[in-house]
Amino acid sequence: xxxxxxxxxxxxxxxxxxxxxxxxxxxxxxxxxxxxxxxxxxxxxxxxxxxxxxxxxxxxxxxxxxxxxxxxxxxxxxxxxxxxxxxxxxxxxxxxxxxxxxxxxxxxxxxxxxxxxxxxxxxxxxxxxxxxxxxxxxxxxxxxxxxxxxxxxxxxxxxxxxxxxxxxxxxxxxxxxxxxxxxxxxxxxxxxxxxxxxxxxxxxxxxxxxxxxxxxxxxxxxxxxxxxxxxxxxxxxxxxxxxxxxxxxxxxxxxxxxxxxxxxxxxxxxxxxxxxxxxxxxxxxxxxxxxxxxxxxxxxxx
Amino acid sequence: xxxxxxxxxxxxxxxxxxxxxxxxxxxxxxxxxxxxxxxxxxxxxxxxxxxxxxxxxxxxxxxxxxxxxxxxxxxxxxxxxxxxxxxxxxxxxxxxxxxxxxxxxxxxxxxxxxxxxxxxxxxxxxxxxxxxxxxxxxxxxxxxxxxxxxxxxxxxxxxxxxxxxxxxxxxxxxxxxxxxxxxxxxxxxxxxxxxxxxxxxxxxxxxxxxxxxxxxxxxxxxxxxxxxxxxxxxxxxxxxxxxxxxxxxxxxxxxxxxxxxxxxxxxxxxxxxxxxxxxxxxxxxxxxxxxxxxxxxxxxxx
Numbered sequence: 182x183x184x185x186x187x188x189x190x191x192x193x194x195x196x197x198x199x200x201x202x203x204x205x206x207x208x209x210x211x212x213x214x215x216x217x218x219x220x221x222x223x224x225x226x227x228x229x230x231x232x233x234x235x236x237x238x239x240x241x242x243x244x245x246x247x248x249x250x251x252x253x254x255x256x257x258x259x260x261x262x263x264x265x266x267x268x269x270x271x272x273x274x275x276x277x278x279x280x281x282x283x284x285x286x287x288x289x290x291x292x293x294x295x296x297x298x299x300x301x302x303x304x305x306x307x308x309x310x311x312x313x314x315x316x317x318x319x320x321x322x323x324x325x326x327x328x329x330x331x332x333x334x335x336x337x338x339x340x341x342x343x344x345x346x347x348x349x350x351x352x353x354x355x356x357x358x359x360x361x362x363x364x365x366x367x368x369x370x371x372x373x374x375x376x377x378x379x380x381x382x383x384x385x386x387x388x389x390x391x392x393x394x395x396x397x398x399x400x401x402x403x404x405x406x407x408x409x410x411x412x413x414x415x416x417x418x419x420x421x422x423x424x425x426x427x428x429x430x431x432x433x434x435x436x437x438x439x440x441x442x443x444x445x446x447x448x449x450x451x452x453x454x455x456x457x458x459x460x461x462x463x464x465x466x467x468x469x470x471x472x473x474x475x476x477x478x479x480x481x482x483x
Numbered sequence: 484x485x486x487x488x489x490x491x492x493x494x495x496x497x498x499x500x501x502x503x504x505x506x507x508x509x510x511x512x513x514x515x516x517x518x519x520x521x522x523x524x525x526x527x528x529x530x531x532x533x534x535x536x537x538x539x540x541x542x543x544x545x546x547x548x549x550x551x552x553x554x555x556x557x558x559x560x561x562x563x564x565x566x567x568x569x570x571x572x573x574x575x576x577x578x579x580x581x582x583x584x585x586x587x588x589x590x591x592x593x594x595x596x597x598x599x600x601x602x603x604x605x606x607x608x609x610x611x612x613x614x615x616x617x618x619x620x621x622x623x624x625x626x627x628x629x630x631x632x633x634x635x636x637x638x639x640x641x642x643x644x645x646x647x648x649x650x651x652x653x654x655x656x657x658x659x660x661x662x663x664x665x666x667x668x669x670x671x672x673x674x675x676x677x678x679x680x681x682x683x684x685x686x687x688x689x690x691x692x693x694x695x696x697x698x699x700x701x702x703x704x705x706x707x708x709x710x711x712x713x714x715x716x717x718x719x720x721x722x723x724x725x726x727x728x729x730x731x732x733x734x735x736x737x738x739x740x741x742x743x744x745x746x747x748x749x750x751x752x753x754x755x756x757x758x759x760x761x762x763x764x765x766x767x768x769x770x771x772x773x774x775x776x777x778x779x780x781x782x783x784x785x
Contacts, residue, residue, distance in 0.1 A: 191785070196785050199783065199784075199785055200783045200785070203783035204783075207781065211626060211627055211775070212626045212627035212628075213627040214627065214629065278584045279581060279584040279585065281584075282580045282581040282583075282584050283581070283649075283650075283653060324513060324514045325513055325514035325515040325516065325659045325661075326514075326659060327516065327659060332656060332657055332658065332659050333657060335656045336652075336653050336654075336656035336657040339652065339653075339656060340649055340652070340653045343645075343648070343649040343652060343653075344649060346645070346679060347585075347642055347645040347646060347649060348585075350638075350641065350642070350645060350678075350679065351585060351638050351641075351642045351645075352638075354634060354637045354638035354641060355634055355635060355638040356634065357627045357628060357629060357634050359627075362780050376652075377648060377652065377679050377683045380780075381679045381683070381780070382780045383775065383780060383781070384780055384781045384782075384783075385780045385781065385782045385783070386782075386783045387783070388780070388782040388783070389782050389783060389784060389785045390785065473513070473685065475779070476779075477777070477778075477779065478664055478683070478684045478685060478686055478687045478690070479509065479685070479686045479687065480686075480687045480688075480690040480691050481501065481502050481505035481506075481686075481687075481688045481689070481690070481691060482501075482691060483493075483498050483501055483502070483691045483692065
């Protein structure tokens with residue numbers, strides 16, 4: 182029987198070296214003159230910043246910092262802390278101006294979030310109970326939903342990452358830079374990303390690392406402590422952290438995902454991770470329902 | 484030896500039925516309440532309009548018409564002709580307002596195209612000769628380019644389709660509609676689309692049909708004659724038609740692609756299609772250089 186808790190451990194030095202070489206190879210094979218990525222102030226993009234600074238010269242890296250009206254007030258400060266640490270050039274783009282062209286702030290969620298910043302996490306948490314047979318709204322949103330408020334909220338937050346992607350490609354193409362994605366394996370497997378938003382890039386250097394492994398790698402790379410220790414958040418809706426949205430801690434989620442990956446029994450995972458049968462069932466549903474997000478558009482076979 | 488010209492023939496009735504069933508299945512399995520797509524006035528989106536109108540009720544279909552400053556003056560009229568023919572609801576969105584938030588019309592290409600509408604096709608045609616060892620700028624653009632004007636032009640036109648994609652998902656998510664892509668097999672294989680732009684959708688019903696097969700299917704579905712007979716254009720840069728950009732006719736390109744697909748020899752294709760050895764080499768290069776556009780972002784294996 183495999184020991185999941187042993188298996189999740191990584192040697193950050195070896196992993197960093199492998200990813201640095203991967204980035205070097207890809208910038209070359211794509212015939213690009215550098216690399217561009219979105220710097221959010223969170224740990225994943227900070228990890229990418231550290232890796233890029235080892236892979237290519239600082240004059241060939243550009244980080245876009247892309248806040249909007251609903252962004253946490255510390256987003257820009259944290260992103261700049263990371264950029265300073267790794268000596269990376271940044272460009273600050275307030276994407277609110279683009280989002281306004283879609284009038285998103287004038288929609289029901291847009292008006293709601295302008296008046297309710299702090300308590301929104303609690304509101305959403307309570308809203309979970311309103312959805313029949315669904316353990317949380319995130320799960321409900323992976324496939325279509327008939328709930329009007331969920332449709333509105335999904336359209337409202339997902340466009341933000343799609344506009345960020347459009348910015349990355351726009352400025353990347355102007356400089357002939359490779360677009361570097363910052364997704365990790367945990368969010369990839371459970372669909373905790375926006376299809377054609379943060380899920381879209383030319384390469385995904387850390388997409389084979391679980392979130393808790395990204396933390397280990399980030400510490401090794403020298404990502405500043407405040408970035409490593411702050412609670413992860415997609416920064417799309419005020420007050421919604423990753424773990425609030427997912428309804429499970431990364432420590433448990435990663436071990437469950439790894440257990441399923443290496444094929445140990447559910448009961449073994451349950452014991453090892455100290456979680457319920459339903460939690461494992463929930464994670465399996467996330468994987469299944471999000472599969473369309475990890476695949477190319479389906480073609481009709483004729 | 485296979486006869487390519489026979490093999491490219493389709494039975495439009497059988498193909499239409501298959502695709503209609505595919506669309507029905509996917510709307511159901513994705514748990515969506517309808518379907519949304521971009522209607523450009525071109526043959527591919529007209530074909531999709533015809534297929535959707537057979538697959539689902541007209542009250543569950545929405546076509547977005549998304550012109551911008553550089554669009555052909557007939558774009559909206561042609562799109563409306565198609566919508567009227569298939570009795571499909573439309574929403575007109577001038578994406579120039581979003582593009583302006585990126586200041587694209589104030590860039591060098593933006594200023595250039597505002598003053599030069601008609602003769603631009605010829606200008607680009609001549610520009611082909613400026614690119615060393617490349618038969619045309621489209622080929623040169625599939626991977627990175629060091630030419631400053633090409634970088635600027637690529638950033639300038641590609642963002643348009645990415646903003647169209649963001650609109651499709653935004654309005655699609657508001658209504659819980661499935662996002663239907665309009666790409667065909669020819670453009671898919673040679674990379675004649677924008678990565679994460681028109682290449683992004685939930686399903687791609689006609690992506691296994693070559694362009695000339697889409698024409699046959701469109702005639703069968705009753706797509707209006709003017710739409711079938713007009714020259715195809717991505718409508719991204721004034722005056723640039725598909726065949727100008729690609730430097731080859733669809734009749735020849737489709738037969739070469741099919742020949743390569745079924746594995747007949749280059750010399751057989753050359754004779755059957757009446758093309759040069761270099762043309763086949765060119766098509767093979769398009770396929771190779773565009774492969775990153777047909778695949779998911781590359782992950783680093785750790």
